[in-house]
Amino acid sequence: MQKNCLKIEYSKAHFEDFSPQMQALIEQAKQETAKAYAPYSRFSVGAAVLLADGTVICGSNQENIAYPSGLCAERTAMFYANAHYPDIPPIAIAIAARNEQGMLPRPICPCGSCRQALLESEIRYKKKIEVILYGTQEIYLIDSIADMLPFAFVSLD
Numbered sequence: 001m002q003k004n005c006l007k008i009e010y011s012k013a014h015f016e017d018f019s020p021q022m023q024a025l026i027e028q029a030k031q032e033t034a035k036a037y038a039p040y041s042r043f044s045v046g047a048a049v050l051l052a053d054g055t056v057i058c059g060s061n062q063e064n065i066a067y068p069s070g071l072c073a074e075r076t077a078m079f080y081a082n083a084h085y086p087d088i089p090p091i092a093i094a095i096a097a098r099n100e101q102g103m104l105p106r107p108i109c110p111c112g113s114c115r116q117a118l119l120e121s122e123i124r125y126k127k128k129i130e131v132i133l134y135g136t137q138e139i140y141l142i143d144s145i146a147d148m149l150p151f152a153f154v155s156l157d
Contacts, residue, residue: 004062006150007137008142008147008148008150009142009143009147010017010140010141010142010147011138011140011141011142012138012140013140013141014139014140015024015084015139018055018069018132019138021054022050022092022094022132023044024039024056025048025050025056025092025094025132026048026094026096026132026134026139027098028046028048028056028094029046029047029048029058029095029132029134030046030077030103030134031046031058031094032046032047032048032058032059032060032073033046033060033096033097033098033103034043034046034059034060035058035060036061036062036073037060037061037062037063037065038061040063040065041063042068042100043061043097043098044060044061044097044098044099045060045061045072045073045074045095045096045097045098045108046058046059046060046073046095046096046097047059047060047074047076047077047078047091047093047094047096048077048094049077049078049081049090049093050090050091050092050093051081051085051088051090051091052088052089052090052091052127053085054068055081055085055088057077057078057080057081057085058077059073059074059075059076059077059080060073060076060079061073062076065114071080072110072113072114073115073132074093074095074110075113075114075117075118076116077093078090078093078117078118078121079117081121081125082100082121083099086121089121089127090125090127091122091124091127091128091129091130092129092130092131093118093129093130093131093132094132094134095107095108095110095131095132095133095134096134102136103134103135103136103137104135104136105136105137105138106135106137106138107129107134107135107138107139107140108133108135109131109133109148110131110138110148112149114144114150115149116149116152116153118126118131118145119145119146119149119152119154121145122144122145122146123154128143128144128145128146129144129145130142130143130144131143131145131148132143
C-alpha cells in the first residue's frame with residue numbers, strides 16, 4: 001500500500017494586507033453576523049460573496065428547531081447570488097463568526113455541506129472563488145474553494 005500526502009496552502013494575513021474592496025467584504029461578513037437567527041446554538045455566522053461586477057451578496061445562518069432544517073450563512077449568500085445573478089460569477093467570499101462573547105479570535109471554516117455547495121459555484125462558473133476566513137487575531141486566505149475540499153464529490157464528465 002502506498003501512502004500519499006495532500007497539502008493545503010493558505011496564507012495568514014492581517015486586515016491591512018487586503019485591498020479596500022476585500023476589507024469592505026470582510027466588514028460586511030462581520031456585520032452580517034448580527035442578522036443571524038441562532039437561538040439554539042447562539043453561534044452567529046455571516047458571509048459576504050463578491051461577484052465579478054462588484055456586487056456583494058450577504059447571508060447569515062438561519063436555524064430551525066427541527067435541526068438540520070436551518071441553513072448556513074455561506075449557502076444562504078451563495079444560493080441567493082446564484083439565483084439572482086446567474087450570469088455573474090462569484091470571485092470571493094468572506095466568512096466571520098461570533099458567539100455570545102463577540103467575534104471569534106480565530107477563523108471558522110465552512111462545514112462540509114457548504115464546501116461542497118461553494119465548490120459547485122466554482123465548477124458552474126469555471127472560476128476560482130477566493131476564501132477569506134476572518135478572526136480577530138488571525139485571518140486566513142485560501143485561493144480556491146477546491147483547496148478546502150480535495151476529495152470533492154464531482155461529476156466525472
